[in-house]
Amino acid sequence: MKSFLAAFAFLTxxxxxxxxxxxxxxxxxxxxxxPLVGISLGxxxxxxxxxxxxxxxxxxxxxxxxIIDALVTGALHFDGLADAADGFGGGKSxxxxxxxxxxxxxxxxxxxxxxxxxxxxxxxxAALLQQSxxxxxxxxxxxxxxxxxxxxxxxxxxxxxxxxxxxxxxxRSLFWGTGFIxxxxxxxxxxxxxxxxAYVAVAAAVAVTAAFGFYCRRRIGGITGDTLGANVQLCESxxxxxxxxxxxx
Numbered sequence: 001m002k003s004f005l006a007a008f009a010f011l012t013x014x015x016x017x018x019x020x021x022x023x024x025x026x027x028x029x030x031x032x033x034x035p036l037v038g039i040s041l042g043x044x045x046x047x048x049x050x051x052x053x054x055x056x057x058x059x060x061x062x063x064x065x066x067i068i069d070a071l072v073t074g075a076l077h078f079d080g081l082a083d084a085a086d087g088f089g090g091g092k093s094x095x096x097x098x099x100x101x102x103x104x105x106x107x108x109x110x111x112x113x114x115x116x117x118x119x120x121x122x123x124x125x126a127a128l129l130q131q132s133x134x135x136x137x138x139x140x141x142x143x144x145x146x147x148x149x150x151x152x153x154x155x156x157x158x159x160x161x162x163x164x165x166x167x168x169x170x171x172r173s174l175f176w177g178t179g180f181i182x183x184x185x186x187x188x189x190x191x192x193x194x195x196x197x198a199y200v201a202v203a204a205a206v207a208v209t210a211a212f213g214f215y216c217r218r219r220i221g222g223i224t225g226d227t228l229g230a231n232v233q234l235c236e237s238x239x240x241x242x243x244x245x246x247x248x249x
Contacts, residue, residue, distance in 0.1 A: 002026065007033035011146065012041070013074040031150060031169040032176030038146035039184055041072060042139030049129060049138060062125035066118055069142075077145070080229015081117060082110030087226065094220050098160060101226045117233050124240035128247070136198055137243040140184065144205040144239050145232040147181050150174040151209045152216075152223050152231060159222035166225065197246040204242040205235045 006022040007030035008014060022030075045065055052061045070078060083101045089109030091097030100107075106114070128134045153169035185198060209231055216227050 003030040004033050004036070006030035007037050008040075011037045011076065012072055014072065028166075028169050031153065031173035033180075034146040034149055034173075035143050035177045035180040035184075038143035039139060039180065041069070041142040044072065045069065045142070046135055046138045049125075049134070053129060058126045058129045059122070061129060062122045065125050065138075066121050077229040077232040078114060078117070080226040081233040082106050082114050083226040084224075084230035085113035086110040088215075088219060094159075097220050098224070101224060113230075117237060120237050121240065124237070124244055127244055128240065131247055137201075137240065140198055140201055141236050141239045141243075143181060143184060144202060145236040147177050148205055148209045148231050148235040149228050150177040151206070152213050152228060156213055156217055157222040159216070159220045159224050159227075166223065166228070197243055200246050201239040201242040204238040208234050208238040 002022075003026070006026040009022055010027045010030065011034065045068060048068055049061055049065060052064060056064075083103075086103070086107040086109045087097040087101035090107060091100045125138075128137050150169065150173050153166055154171045154174040158166045181202070185202075212227070212231050212234055213223070216223050220227075
């Protein structure tokens with residue numbers, strides 16, 4: 001239970017009270033729960049969309065979903081996307097990239113990356129909500145995004161010399177996290193008649209993670225917290241596009 005709460009405390013800004021104090025080792029041990037946190041977030045977004053769909057235009061609902069996402073997660077992964085875009089865009093050497101990622105200010109690359117990501121997500125949500133089977137997309141998108149963290153931490157080293165909780169997230173976490181994704185896929189198939197679209201979405205998340213992981217390894221020799229956050233956003237965008245690409249015309 002402590003690991004589960006640590007995963008929620010790390011990935012969200014939901015109040016945990018006195019039970020919400022954890023150290024880096026707790027976070028590392030909690031990584032296997034990350035996809036379940038994503039599934040829980042997807043359930044929240046699904047409930048919000050179901051409540052708002054009949055009362056507001058779908059474009060407005062889509063904007064509110066992105067806002068809810070940012071509020072619940074503390075915009076954690078949006079921040080990682082902006083920092084990674086600034087680092088990779090403005091840095092020439094490994095040292096430059098890592099130094100720029102440490103800078104809390106947002107540069108032009110980060111601003112463009114945030115604007116593009118938010119615009120894509122809002123447009124994709126609005127389009128998906130017009131379809132009859134949008135629930136699997138809203139649940140699997142954040143789940144696969146958090147699962148992608150485990151794919152990278154199992155395959156790549158931490159790029160900075162300082163210690164990090166990332167170093168404690170390994171293949172064991174990936175095993176348990178993948179189990180949650182598998183259970184979600186099976187349950188979705190039984191309960192919501194989930195089609196092959198979901199499996200295409202999984203393939204899209206794996207492909208994006210592999211490509212971005214290769215890029216990170218080549219540019220900085222591994223991963224950082226910012227690159228993990230950036231990959232979450234890239235994977236979520238890819239999953240949404242996969243559901244749209246394979247959906248009804």
